Amino acid sequence: MKITITDVHKRYGDVVALDGPSFEVPSGSTFGVLGTNGAGKTTLFELLVGHDRPDAGRIEVGGLDVETAGHRVRERVGFLPEHSGFPPSMTGREVLSVHARIRGLSGRTARIAECLDLVGLSDAADRAVSGYSNGMARRLGLASVLLSRPPVLVLDEPTAGLDPRGVAAFHRLIERIDRETDATVVISSHVLSEIERLCDEVAILQDGRLRAAGAVDELRRSVDDHVTVVCQPTADRAAVLEAVQGHGDVTDTGDTLEIVCDREDAFDLVATLGEQQHRLDGLEVHEPGLEAAFHEALAAETDDTEVPA
Numbered sequence: 001m002k003i004t005i006t007d008v009h010k011r012y013g014d015v016v017a018l019d020g021p022s023f024e025v026p027s028g029s030t031f032g033v034l035g036t037n038g039a040g041k042t043t044l045f046e047l048l049v050g051h052d053r054p055d056a057g058r059i060e061v062g063g064l065d066v067e068t069a070g071h072r073v074r075e076r077v078g079f080l081p082e083h084s085g086f087p088p089s090m091t092g093r094e095v096l097s098v099h100a101r102i103r104g105l106s107g108r109t110a111r112i113a114e115c116l117d118l119v120g121l122s123d124a125a126d127r128a129v130s131g132y133s134n135g136m137a138r139r140l141g142l143a144s145v146l147l148s149r150p151p152v153l154v155l156d157e158p159t160a161g162l163d164p165r166g167v168a169a170f171h172r173l174i175e176r177i178d179r180e181t182d183a184t185v186v187i188s189s190h191v192l193s194e195i196e197r198l199c200d201e202v203a204i205l206q207d208g209r210l211r212a213a214g215a216v217d218e219l220r221r222s223v224d225d226h227v228t229v230v231c232q233p234t235a236d237r238a239a240v241l242e243a244v245q246g247h248g249d250v251t252d253t254g255d256t257l258e259i260v261c262d263r264e265d266a267f268d269l270v271a272t273l274g275e276q277q278h279r280l281d282g283l284e285v286h287e288p289g290l291e292a293a294f295h296e297a298l299a300a301e302t303d304d305t306e307v308p309a
């Protein structure tokens with residue numbers, strides 16, 4: 001289900017939280033919203049799920065205007081806020097039961113069991129929530145969002161505060177949802193590697209304005225179209241070194257040879273290594289990260305606002 005955000009404005013008193021971002025979230029995609037602290041991510045999500053109204057502009061979910069068709073939009077969107085709490089004495093299963101009743105779901109018992117299984121909480125389902133770790137509580141939150149099979153999931157910093165294992169478990173869960181459902185998933189995060197791993201497309205916000213949007217691959221390439229070929233010669237190191245010279249900037253780390261080159265040159269380089277039948281322990285290709293694109297998008301803002309001398 002496609003989401004369209006058009007020239008959305010929102011102020012809180014003197015604070016401009018959103019200053020006209022426009023972009024589209026393609027149906028069925030996993031979409032990342034990135035930005036520095038205070039960039040407007042949560043504000044955008046609050047408007048998207050109909051918890052608040054924009055001062056101007058329009059947000060549509062599957063062709064429905066959030067302002068005029070709020071109730072129908074809320075049925076389509078599952079929202080996991082940045083902070084969600086549950087009554088501590090209730091068990092995970094009881095929490096989901098309450099949520100399922102509020103939503104008037106049929107076949108509740110089976111659906112609750114399914115969602116508990118999906119988020120890996122079946123074994124802990126009948127324990128009080130007060131004994132849940134942060135990661136378990138976040139997964140319970142996600143289970144409650146998934147109960148009604150919403151076609152759109154909006155997850156505000158879903159992995160904030162989780163330890164590395166909790167983060168990894170949450171990532172696997174999002175990937176599974178991506179594989180097994182048609183849901184459109186919108187995630188905000190400060191962790192660029194997380195967005196890179198999970199998302200097809202991103203929007204980068206700063207001070208309420210859209211700084212860049214598009215496919216992760218395209219944004220990366222727009223900043224840096226080099227790749228790094230890393231190879232590990234087993235024997236005949238000097239010959240391998242000679243073969244890679246001229247194909248880019250070569251760094252000999254002692255263990256590996258790292259060659260930074262244009263994408264096109266990388267084909268020649270790999271072909272050369274193959275033709276000369278060098279024995280290699282490893283050959284990897286590293287692409288530039290999203291981080292460079294993120295910083296470039298933010299730097300554009302700094303340049304705009306610089307006062308000429």
Ligand SMILES: Nc1ncnc2c1ncn2[C@@H]1O[C@H](COP(=O)(O)OP(=O)(O)OP(=O)(O)O)[C@@H](O)[C@H]1O
Nearest residue numbers: 012015016017035036037038039040041042043044
């Ligand atoms: N209810 C509110 N009242 C007053 N100001 C607010 C309110 N909500 C947000 N703001 C302000 O609007 C701006 C955008 O805040 P928002 O929480 O949307 O940013 P964010 O990108 O989610 O930030 P973070 O990454 O720190 O969570 C900030 O300057 C914030 O202080």
